[in-house]
Amino acid sequence: MNGVDRGAVREAAARIAPYIHRTPVLRSHSLDDWIGTEIFVKADHLQRVGAFKYRGATNAVQSLPEPEARRGVAAHSSGNHAAALARAAATRGVPAYVVMPANASAAKRAAVLRYGGEVTTCDNTLEARRALLADVLERTGAIEIHPFDDERVIAGAGTAALELTQEVAGLDVVVTPIGGGGLCSGTCIAVAPIRVIGGSPRDRASTRADGLRTGLSGRTEAILHEHGVEQVVVDEAEIVAAMRVVWERTKQLIEPSAAVAFAAARAVARDGTLDGARVGVICSGGNVDLDSLPW
Amino acid sequence: MNGVDRGAVREAAARIAPYIHRTPVLRSHSLDDWIGTEIFVKADHLQRVGAFKYRGATNAVQSLPEPEARRGVAAHSSGNHAAALARAAATRGVPAYVVMPANASAAKRAAVLRYGGEVTTCDNTLEARRALLADVLERTGAIEIHPFDDERVIAGAGTAALELTQEVAGLDVVVTPIGGGGLCSGTCIAVAPIRVIGGSPRDRASTRADGLRTGLSGRTEAILHEHGVEQVVVDEAEIVAAMRVVWERTKQLIEPSAAVAFAAARAVARDGTLDGARVGVICSGGNVDLDSLPW
Numbered sequence: 001m002n003g004v005d006r007g008a009v010r011e012a013a014a015r016i017a018p019y020i021h022r023t024p025v026l027r028s029h030s031l032d033d034w035i036g037t038e039i040f041v042k043a044d045h046l047q048r049v050g051a052f053k054y055r056g057a058t059n060a061v062q063s064l065p066e067p068e069a070r071r072g073v074a075a076h077s078s079g080n081h082a083a084a085l086a087r088a089a090a091t092r093g094v095p096a097y098v099v100m101p102a103n104a105s106a107a108k109r110a111a112v113l114r115y116g117g118e119v120t121t122c123d124n125t126l127e128a129r130r131a132l133l134a135d136v137l138e139r140t141g142a143i144e145i146h147p148f149d150d151e152r153v154i155a156g157a158g159t160a161a162l163e164l165t166q167e168v169a170g171l172d173v174v175v176t177p178i179g180g181g182g183l184c185s186g187t188c189i190a191v192a193p194i195r196v197i198g199g200s201p202r203d204r205a206s207t208r209a210d211g212l213r214t215g216l217s218g219r220t221e222a223i224l225h226e227h228g229v230e231q232v233v234v235d236e237a238e239i240v241a242a243m244r245v246v247w248e249r250t251k252q253l254i255e256p257s258a259a260v261a262f263a264a265a266r267a268v269a270r271d272g273t274l275d276g277a278r279v280g281v282i283c284s285g286g287n288v289d290l291d292s293l294p295w
Numbered sequence: 296m297n298g299v300d301r302g303a304v305r306e307a308a309a310r311i312a313p314y315i316h317r318t319p320v321l322r323s324h325s326l327d328d329w330i331g332t333e334i335f336v337k338a339d340h341l342q343r344v345g346a347f348k349y350r351g352a353t354n355a356v357q358s359l360p361e362p363e364a365r366r367g368v369a370a371h372s373s374g375n376h377a378a379a380l381a382r383a384a385a386t387r388g389v390p391a392y393v394v395m396p397a398n399a400s401a402a403k404r405a406a407v408l409r410y411g412g413e414v415t416t417c418d419n420t421l422e423a424r425r426a427l428l429a430d431v432l433e434r435t436g437a438i439e440i441h442p443f444d445d446e447r448v449i450a451g452a453g454t455a456a457l458e459l460t461q462e463v464a465g466l467d468v469v470v471t472p473i474g475g476g477g478l479c480s481g482t483c484i485a486v487a488p489i490r491v492i493g494g495s496p497r498d499r500a501s502t503r504a505d506g507l508r509t510g511l512s513g514r515t516e517a518i519l520h521e522h523g524v525e526q527v528v529v530d531e532a533e534i535v536a537a538m539r540v541v542w543e544r545t546k547q548l549i550e551p552s553a554a555v556a557f558a559a560a561r562a563v564a565r566d567g568t569l570d571g572a573r574v575g576v577i578c579s580g581g582n583v584d585l586d587s588l589p590w
């Protein structure tokens with residue numbers, strides 16, 4: 001049994017409502033044509049900090065009792081969770097300590113600093129990140145907020161899909177990317193019994209979908225299994241093609257990790273099992289390095 | 296006296312309503328910070344064919360009496376007007392003949408063909424374009440729809456600003472780019488007596504804002520003069536900076552010509568005359584060549 005249920009997602013939605021954008025649902029006939037069925041894009045690339053991650057970070061930070069919150073929050077992250085946590089902490093007026101690997105992009109580091117987070121840099125290995133985070137936690141007494149292996153974060157992530165189902169009636173399928181599985185876990189909890197598909201890059205270690213360079217935790221794996229989530233693997237070429245099509249046809253700047261969900265929807269549609277289906281896609285983020293585009 | 300008044304813009308709005316998207320008005324605190332005042336973005340990069348041009352082309356094509364419409368419509372254009380006219384004609388079920396210079400982008404040519412337009416290619420000079428268009432008009436008997444020096448096109452262009460003022464109360468200023476002046480003319484007619492600012496690239500002949508590589512006609516010049524439009528000139532570096540900021544902060548893919556209006560708003564804000572103002576920006580288009588970005 002995991003402790004996140006639809007009630008927890010609804011509570012998260014109420015808790016974070018004052019702090020987040022209720023992002024729009026976008027439609028594009030041209031995108032429908034490319035994927036091969038009706039697509040409803042939940043535009044969380046337009047969320048604060050440009051990613052759905054702000055939902056989970058905000059739910060976690062706002063859930064903390066005041067004495068704990070005052071100690072601050074901490075995480076290791078090279079990506080959107082870092083910025084999301086820093087901003088969520090700033091909104092509550094508490095410190096954020098973020099351990100970032102040396103190879104994190106300058107833009108991502110700058111975002112954390114802009115929101116007032118304290119950045120500590122470490123080597124690029126997972127071991128180095130964990131070790132330095134342990135030091136930071138000991139030094140500061142801060143509360144760790146894991147990017148996905150955390151019930152508050154998963155419940156917060158699920159609020160995007162909850163809003164989508166409130167806005168669009170009769171969805172047959174919802175598609176998300178899968179990295180650590182937080183977004184997909186929150187989504188299937190929020191929309192059950194609607195069919196959920198999760199897209200992953202074929203090579204997790206080296207994919208350009210930098211938000212997905214990680215694996216499931218025991219908790220997220222159990223949730224996906226419990227809900228019968230279908231996992232679909234896509235190639236780098238499919239990710240790049242999807243990203244470019246979304247840019248060109250919808251004029252929305254989405255990041256490679258978000259493109260994975262569109263690529264997965266197209267791959268499944270090609271198999272014919274989405275014919276006539278109303279398909280929601282959770283567009284997870286829009287933080288792109290404009291100086292190194294993949295085409 | 297010119298023949299376009301606010302009534303003509305209202306009539307155009309009613310005529311084109313079944314065919315166009317009523318595009319959203321976007322807000323971004325981060326963009327506000329960069330420009331220095333409150334900005335309301337009328338998102339016509341999300342219009343059909345990715346540009347406001349679809350409004351004027353649709354108004355012109357739908358205005359034609361049936362016998363004229365059946366002869367088809369024609370124009371010379373290297374850009375968004377070509378695609379807009381082809382799609383507007385296809386929607387009415389009549390032919391479109393477009394003369395495009397050899398240096399028009401492959402993407403723009405492909406768009407015209409996709410909408411069923413007939414493309415004739417000519418040399419890159421204005422003289423060659425005019426001569427070949429004259430041939431086409433004689434051969435086909437089609438009606439010429441000029442990209443901006445046409446009352447129906449100007450009235451259609453003004454509908455974007457009309458929608459903006461219907462949605463946002465108390466605007467103090469509206470900013471548009473200026474190329475041939477059709478968008479700015481329609482805008483000042485639609486919103487008078489609200490202050491209107493038009494942004495132009497410093498070097499019209501070679502600017503990367505390819506939609507603005509042209510000059511005012513007698514008609515558009517007279518309209519801008521009559522309404523006291525303030526013209527602001529911006530450098531290429533300002534255009535590129537504005538385009539990049541809009542991409543990064545709003546996740547909206549806008550083309551260089553659209554960025555000119557954001558750059559102009561910022562330039563005027565720097566002078567201090569926009570302090571505390573509510574400023575509408577008509578975001579004219581989102582058709583970008585992703586293979587040659589300016590950074």
